[in-house]
Amino acid sequence: MSTSPLTALPSSSSPASFYTPVGGSPATAGDCTNLSTPATEPASSPYRDARPLPRELKEHCQIFFEEQMYNAGIQLLDSLLCAGAGARPGHGKPACVPPPPQIALLATLAIHPTHTTRVAERAQLLVASEALQYLRNLLAIAGPVNANLRAAFEFRVSSRGGRRHYGLDATSDEDDVDEEHIHGRFANESSLWTRGQDLWKVLGWAFNCSAVHPHRWRYWRPWLEFLMDALEADFDERQRLDLEAHERSARDGEDCKFPLLRESLLMSHINTGNRLGLKTIMKSLCAEGSQASLTVFQEVFEKESKSAAQASNKRKREQILDLDNDKFGDYYDDGASMYSSQESEPPTPEKMARGPGRPSAQATRSPPPSAGFIESIPLRLHCATDLFPSFLQLARASLELPKPFAALHEVYGAFADAVRELRAPLFAPFVSTRASPLPVASQVSLLRALLEPFLPRASPYPGDVDAEADEENGVSLAILRECYLPFAANNNAVEANAKYSLVAENLVRLVWAESEVRHAPELQRAVEKGVRARGEKARARGRGRPPRGPAASEGGGGDEGVAREALDRSGERLLTMMRVLEIDSAGASD
Structure with missing residues (x-):
C-alpha cells in the first residue's frame, strides 16, 4: 500500500497555491513567492501600439452614442481598431482607441436589460452583442493598458452635476475630460459603473x-x-x-x-x-x-429581473415612445408574445416554493442547484x-x-x-473534484481549509501522522485513514456531517487519482467507521423529536431532509469506492 502524499506545491499555472513557497519550505502567514526578480527576460508585447481617436472621429462616435445610434458608433470604432493590422499579433500600425467614457458606455450596453432581456425587437439584441464583441477585440488587439481599461472601468461619481470623470488626476485637464463626457442615461445615471457601486x-x-x-x-x-x-x-x-x-x-x-x-x-x-x-x-x-x-x-x-413578457403585462396604458427612459410605446405588443411563446422564463426557487394552500413537503425543501x-x-x-x-x-x-x-x-x-x-446541495459542486477547473494543488488547499473547522478534538494532528505531507499542506492516504475518514463532524447537525462527508469523499478521489492506492483492511475499517459515525450523529439530532407534517414520511423536512439525503448518498459512494478498490486489488494480485 502506497502512502505517497498528494501535496499542494505551487506552480506557475496555479499561483493560488501559496501554502508552500518555492523551495518546499513550510509556509507561514505572509510567506509567498517573491516575483520581484524575473527568471527570464520579459516577453514581447502581444498587443499593437495604440493612439487616441482623432478629434473629428471621436466627436463622430460621441454623436452616434448620444443620438442612440449605437450600432453605427460600434461599427465605426471596430473598423478603426482593426485598420492597419499586421500579419502577426502585436504588429501593424497603432490601433485607434476610444476615450474611457465611450468604452464604459459600451460595457453598459453589453449587459443593460434594455438591450438584452427587455428589447423591443430582436434586432436590438445586436447592440449588446456587438458592444461585447468590440470590447473583446479591443482587449485582444490594443490590450488593457493601451485601452486604459483602468480608467474606463471605475465605479465612481464626481460631485459636479453627477458627471463621471475618467482617469482624472493632478495632471489632467478638466476641460478635455468634459469634452469626452457623453450625454445620455446609459452613460450616466443608468450606467453600470454608477449603479453598480x-x-x-x-x-x-x-x-x-x-x-x-x-x-x-x-x-x-x-x-x-x-x-x-x-x-x-x-x-x-x-x-x-x-x-x-x-x-x-x-x-x-x-x-x-x-x-x-x-x-x-x-x-x-x-x-x-x-x-x-x-x-x-x-x-x-x-x-x-x-x-x-x-x-x-x-x-x-x-x-x-423582469423579463420582456413581465414588463409587457405591467406596462402603463400610455403608449409613449421614449427609448431614453425605457418607454417603448406599443413595441412590446409583438415582443411580449414572441418572448413568452419561445423563451418562457424557468421558474425560480421562490416561485417553486409558492403556491395556493399549504406548501407540500417538496415545496419546503431547497431545490437542487440550477444549471446556471x-x-x-x-x-x-x-x-x-x-x-x-x-x-x-x-x-x-x-x-x-x-x-x-x-x-x-x-x-x-x-x-x-x-x-x-x-446549503449542502450548493456546497457539493464547489468541492467536487470530478470536473474541477482548479489544479490539484488548489483543490487540496481548498478541501483542507473546508474540513478543518469540522474536525473533532479526537482526530489526530496530521503532522503527527505524516509530517512530510502536512508540512507541504498536502494530504496522503495515511492522513486520510487516521485523521479524516474515521470521524464525524464536531457537532450533530445533519448539514455539518453531510458537508464533512462530501469533503472527505472528494479527498479520497484526489488521492486515488493522483497516487497508487491499494485496498487494505485498515482503510476499509476507517471508511466504514466514519460513515457509521456521521450517520449516527445525524440520527441523534432527531431522537425524541419526530418530524411533523407532510415531510414526516420522507424522513425530515426542509433543508435538513435534503442534507440527510446528501449525507446518505455520500456515504454510499465512499463504501462503493472501497468495494471497487477491493475488486481492483484482488484482480491485480491474481
Missing part, C-alpha cells in the same frame, strides 16, 4: 442571477468572462511592462517595485480602504440567490483561488503596500468560510 456588488448580483434569474444569467455570464479576462490580461501586461522597465534600468541588487501594478485594474477594486472586507468579497463569489444574498447583492439596474449555478462554479473558483490570490501574492511580496489587504493564507480561509455556509 463596486465590482463585488456587481459580481454578487450576477452570481445571484445564475441561481434564480436564468434569463439574466444568459447575458451576465459572457460579460463576466470578459471582465475576468480583462483583469487577468491587465495584471499580466502591467507585470511585463514593469519587468521590462526594470531590465532597462540595469540597477543591480534592487528589486523591481512594480509601479504599474500599483495602478492595475484589480488593485483599483480591492484597494477600497475599510469599506469592503475580504469576507464581503468572498461572499459575493458565493452568492446563491437566497433571500439573505439577494438583500446584500441587489439588482444593478432598475427592475432588472453549476455553470458559474468555474468563474467563482477562478476568481477566488487563482486571479484574486495571485495579485495579493505579488502585492505582498513586491509592492510593499503599507497596509496589505490580506495575508495570503486568509484568502483561502475566507473563501472556505463563505463556501461552508452554503
